[in-house]
Amino acid sequence: MESLKALFVDDETEYLQTAIKRMKKRGMNIIGVSSGPEALAILAEQKMDVVVMDMRMPGMDGIQALREVKQLYPLVEVIMLTGHASMEAAIQGMELGAFDYLMKPIDIDELIYKIQDAFQKRQLQIKKIESMEKMRR
Amino acid sequence: MIKRLRAFFSKFQSNGQQPTAAEAEALRIAFKDRYHHFKQLLNANNRALEVMGEIEKALRGTTPFGMQFVRSSCTRVSTDVFQIVQHIAALAPGKYGALQTSFKAIQTQINPFVYPPAAEPQGPLVMPLGSVDRASADLTGPKMANLAELARQLNLKIPHGFVVTSTGFECFMKSGDLQAEINRRTQATEIERPDHLYALSTAIQQLIIQSPLPDELSRALADAQEQMEAVAGKHVPLAVRSSAIGEDLSGASFAGQYRSILNVGREALADAFKEVVASKYGPPAMTYRLHRGIRDEEVPMCVGCLQMVDAKAGGVLYTRNPVDIRNEALIIHATWGLPKTVVDGSAATDQFIVRRSSPPVLAEQHIPHKPQRYVCYPEEGVCRLTTTGDQADSPCLTDSQVLALAEMGMRIENYYGQPQDVEWALDADDQLILLQCRPLQQTVSRAAEMPPADPRWPLCLQGGQTASSGVAAGKVFIVTKEADALQFPKGAILVTVQALPRWAMLLNRAAALITEQGSLAGHLANVAREFQIPAIFGVPEATTRLASRQAVTVDANGCKIYSGRIDELLAFRDTPRNLMAGSRVWQMLDGAAKMIIPLHLLNPDGPDFRPERCRTLHDITRFCHEKAVHEMFRFGKAHHFPERSSKQLRAQVPMQWWILNLDDGFNTEVEGQYVELENIVSIPMRALWAGISAQPWEGPPPVDSKGFMSVMFQATTNKALLPTVRTTMTNRNYFMISKNYCSLQSRLGFHFSIVEALVGERTGENYINFTFKGGGADFSRRLKRVQFIQELLEPYGFRITIKEDHLNARIEQYIMSTMIQYLKILGFLTIHTRQLDMIMANPNVLAHYRQKILADIDTMLAADTPPAAAPSAATGNV
Incomplete structure (x- = not known):
């Protein structure tokens, strides 16, 4: 878990702080920001493995932020989280490359497991690329 | 990159060439990647099945749910199934492309139920x-x-x-x-x-x-x-x-x-x-x-x-008796000033009974003491005043006003063609003003069928009037403030002073309702009748003479409350009305569920087992699960990659057992064709194996000629039953394992079974799924056998569904030690129910086998710790 770095994006600051606090307590290396542009700024500055992204945010919404993250950092895994269950948004997000679409309220352990699974996927993708590079050499 | 990998792998597929070290590493990573997709597919499949189970449970209508449940469960299951489609596409690129089309078509049909056009x-x-x-x-x-x-x-x-x-x-x-x-x-x-x-x-x-x-x-x-x-x-x-x-x-x-x-x-x-x-x-x-x-x-x-309205008096008129459909009288409840106390049940009010005739006749009147009244002053607003002089004990309507009101009620009833609940006021000029009217719900009283009160029954309180008929028993719970409502236990008898509308929210949990004040014209009485909760209003000193947690029987028809349970009365208890089934929200879920739950793809060997034939989300999960297992087996073989090909287990059990290690199921790299049991560290496989090898199989049961002939006849019509015919998995038993996962596909004798399990520290993800199908005997014997297995498994808490001769048993979210015990049971049954279909027609022999199997399972489990009783609780939501 130590090498896993996660970013939580949610405009509901109270919810964000509670979730971050509880996940940190369980040993997660996670930070929070409250908008899509802030998330993109963090990703430009530091390596992140997994992003947990609220879907409905003022300004840049979750889908737009997801689109930009996957375009700029295709190996970063994004988990969508929402208080507004929408089949259409879920499928759209998955088509754009989101790892999963989860609904609030969510069991904290379930969210952590999901982040770990997303991290595992990212590591495999990186290894796959490295191994192809080796073969090319 | 996928294209490059495919080109790379196809090299090994075509010429059987051995990979170099770097290539082997690439293969290992590719296999790990496939396993990741496979595992995620299984997780999504598992969650989708869980949500389907929740939807089915909700559709039984026994628990309430809102549109939020419909939206979130349909979104959850759609997301899971979409992920399954994505994962199978990753395992077999381009092979099952039609699944996307099937999925989109199903989604389009679900949509209008989840988001009905406003x-x-x-x-x-x-x-x-x-x-x-x-x-x-x-x-x-x-x-x-x-x-x-x-x-x-x-x-x-x-x-x-x-x-x-x-x-x-x-x-x-x-x-x-x-x-x-x-x-x-x-x-x-x-x-x-x-x-x-x-x-x-x-x-x-x-x-x-x-x-x-x-x-x-x-x-x-x-x-x-x-x-x-x-x-x-x-x-x-x-x-x-x-x-x-x-x-x-x-x-x-x-x-x-x-x-x-x-x-x-x-x-x-x-x-x-x-x-x-x-x-x-x-x-x-x-x-x-x-x-x-x-x-x-x-x-x-x-x-x-x-x-x-500057109301001199006001109240409610029922054009019929709401608790007795045979009673045609009109009932008027009235009070001085605004009709507030009539509808909120906070005080006693005048009651007038008018006989329906032409002209109507005032048959009865009950005039209680009315110490207070509400009036509205332009400056001060609504004020509560104390009634003075004789007013408190005088009727608030004259006889002629009562009759004029009754006539108005009959005209309204006549106009709408059904009984009415009418709110009215009498203004300062003695004119009747209509404030509101709506259809009146009537209930049928079973009072006439019930036995007369037996003097030996321990009567503890009586009086008041029937606000909603019926009989119920439970423990008294006295509610005096909002905070009490939070503690109100399901099935208790709600006892309170005033029949306030806010207590309506407790009626879904209350067995019966008793109040000291209030009338059958109040809002609370209306809701009690709607939910068929027996209710008596106006029982003097109910909150002081009944004690909290005292067990009582309430006879709302006779306005009597007895100590303890009176079974003679409770025999006339009505079944609680199911208001959820058939409701609008229920209809929405039911409509969506028709595209989610039914399973049409039962036979993987049949011509309909194709992506285009998937008509529901369940069909997609079934199809993808089957194909995912197949694709995982294909990999090692197709790429001449022995390290990720299946190995044969060296075992004392006389069948062939092949094992494919998906990830971390072995404790060492296993060279060659065979693997030893001690090299296997898969938790679920070892548990299953403990059940399989717990006792030697005694061979097929002694069979009568009818059972034998049944099998022989089936073999002539069903070629798949002939041992010489090779099917995809003929007569071999395949394990796919990792440390926490195991899938066993076995074809033992003529039947086919799959045990799939995920068992680890993530309790919420733990599950066991057991599928059993086929057999050599005729359909009715095969059906009896799956019923026999159902009887064996159900007492352990497995959720069973049977369709034709296809049984599915499922259990989930227990801690690891409990899941291990369940797997042992399944391992035992996998071996010891072989060929029992042949003796299914003989109940005595069957009873003998049932007893024997259960006793043997008990002996096997006794050697270990007993299964835990309940699934784990959630750890807290955010």
Whole structure:
């Protein structure tokens, strides 16, 4: 878990702080920001493995932020989280490359497991690329 | 990159060349990647099946659920199935492309049930009552439409006023995205828990009250009020009342769910409007909708703004007896001043019984002491006054006023063709004013069928009147304040002083209701009848003479309360009314479930087992699961990659057992074709194996000639049963394993079974799925065998479904040690139910085998710790 770095994006600051606090307590290396542009700024500055992204945010919404993250950092895994269950948004997000679409309220352990699974996927993708590079050499 | 990998792998597929070290590493990574997809596919499959189980449970209608459940469960299952489709595409690129088309087609069919198209209200924001009629009900709500209609058609006197229409309501809710915010907060709340419901209700009501009215609505309200005052030539205080759309939904009373604000002046109108709208989210109204399966969106809140009536007296008239369908008398409840105490049940009121004849006759009257009355003064507003002199004990209506009221009631009943519940007032000029009317729900009393009261039954209290008929037993719970409501246990007898409408939210949990005050004309009585909760109102000293937790039997028909259980009476207890099944919310879920739950793809070897034939999400999960297993087996073989090919287990059990290590199922790299048991570290496989090898199989049961002939005959018609015919997995038993995962596909004898399990520290993800199909004997024997297995497994808590001769057993979310025990049981059954189909026609032999198998399982389990009793609890949500 130590090498896993996660970013939580949610405009509901109270919810964000509670979730971050509880996940940190369980040993997660996670930070929070409250908008899509802030998330993109963090990703430009530091390596992140997994992003947990609220879907409905003022300004840049979750889908737009997801689109930009996957375009700029295709190996970063994004988990969508929402208080507004929408089949259409879920499928759209998955088509754009989101790892999963989860609904609030969510069991904290379930969210952590999901982040770990997303991290595992990212590591495999990186290894796959490295191994192809080796073969090319 | 995928293309490059495929080209790379195809090299090994075509020429059988051994990979170099770097290539082997690439293969290992590719295999790991496939395993990751496979594992994620299984997780998604598991979750999808769980959600399907929840939907099926909800559709039984025994527990309430709202549209939030419909939306979130359909979204959850769709997301999971979409992921399954993505993962199978990763395991077999391009091979099952038609699944996407099937998935999209299914989604399109589910959509209208989850997001029913909302009818955009077309009309003005505000309408004067004079321009409203019955046809305007979709704009003004049925309450205001009925009022205006009766004024017009029967020439009855009603207050002047106007209505904020459903267009006005939508205009308010759209401003500031209120509805979306309400839906979001509701989704995040466990609404079934009273404390959570209270918190949610408070938050939503505050949100509404703090939201400003949009300018156009604000102007429309002010204009309408100004016009009223211009016509009246004076300041006109208003009564602001709900007139929600859908209050006329079949059998739904909505009684007392919403707030009315009296004596509202010009400055306070906007706030009063918002308060009435907010009351749509009060705990009683939210509980009511939840338990009646009524969608929030179905009941837009129109608001009537009516001129206050200077009421000398007021009350409620029932044109029939609500608790006795055979009784034709009219019942009038009345009090001095405003009719507040009649509808909120907070005090005793006059009761007049009028015989239906031409002309009607006043048959009975009960005039209690009425120490207080409510009046509305233009300056002070609604005031509670003490009645003076003889007034407290005098009837508040004269005989002729009673009869005039009864005649008005009969005319309204005649006009609508059904019994009516009419709210009225008598103004300062002694004119009858109609305030509201709606259909009256009547119940059938079973009093006549019941035995006469036995003097030996321990009577502890009697009196009052039947507000809702029926019999019930339970423990007394006295409610005096809101906080008590949070503690109210399911199945208790609710005992309280006043029959206040706010206690309606407890009726879904109460077995019966007893109050010291209140009448059968009050809102609480209405809801009690609707939910078929026996209720007695007006029982003197009920809260002091009954003790909390005292066990009692309530006979609401006889107005008697007995100590303990009186089984002779309880034999006449009605089955609680299921208000959820068939409701609008239920219909939405049912419609969506038709595209989610039914399973059509049963036979993987059949011609219909194709992506194009997937008609439901369940079909897709079934198809993909089967193909995913197949694709995982293919990999090692197809790429001449022995390290990831299956190995044969060296074992004392006399069958062939092949094992494919998916990831970390071995404790070492295993060279060659064979693997030893001690090299296997898969937790679920070792548990299953413990069951398989616990006792040697004694061979097929001694079979009679009929059973043998049945098998021989089936073999002549079903070639798959012939041992010489090779099918995909013929006569071998395949394990796919990792440390926490195991799938066993076995074809033992003529039957086919799959055990799949995920067992690890993530308790919430643990599951076992057992599928059993086939057999050599005829269909009825095969069916008996799956029933036999069902009988063996059900007592252990497995959830069983049987379709034709196909059995599925499932158990999930137990801690690891418990799951291990369950796997041992399944391992044991996998071996020891072989060929039992041949003896299925002989009940005695069957009983012998059942007993023997259960005893053997007990012996096997006794060697270890017993299974735990319950699934783990959630660890806390965010």
